[in-house]
Amino acid sequence: MTPLLSAAVVFATGCLSLAILLNLFRLFRGPTAADRILALDTLVINAIAVIVLFGIAYATAAYFEAALLLAMVGFLGTVAYCKFLLRGDIVE
Template sequence: MIEIAVLFAISCVGLAMALNLWRLARGPTTADRILALDTMTINAIALMVLMQIQQGSAVYFEAALLLAMVGFVGTVAYCKFLLRGDIIE
């Protein structure tokens, strides 16, 4: 039963990533594109955790933690660049 639930969740996260990719390409403003990229990072983390549940490997959890840290720093850098025009002061 858990296998079916994991496959359903993977397909839902895949659909969400496709919709985020569409928003990333068609976003009317730069802020929309930054938000779509951040949401896409969160969906990638969810996909990695679901793959860990499906395969039973701890490597996916560590990769998800690394992606979360890099995604957060990247989002902050994009937003700071958007607001100030410079990342490092």
């Protein structure tokens, strides 16, 4: 890995760490359930970005497949939480 790419990965990891800390703050401190659902969805997106960074750093394709799977599961979880919040029931 080139020194410039290595520095970019380190910088991106620092930025994502800060974003995850702020998301955790909103998740635990959110005044409404909708705020907590949005924080959890954003936390999943940040976790996907961390997995992609690992894939770049270690130059393996397995991390990209894991990120894709987490994206699909995270989307379904967000839809289920929102449906529960709106209707009070997930399965009709």
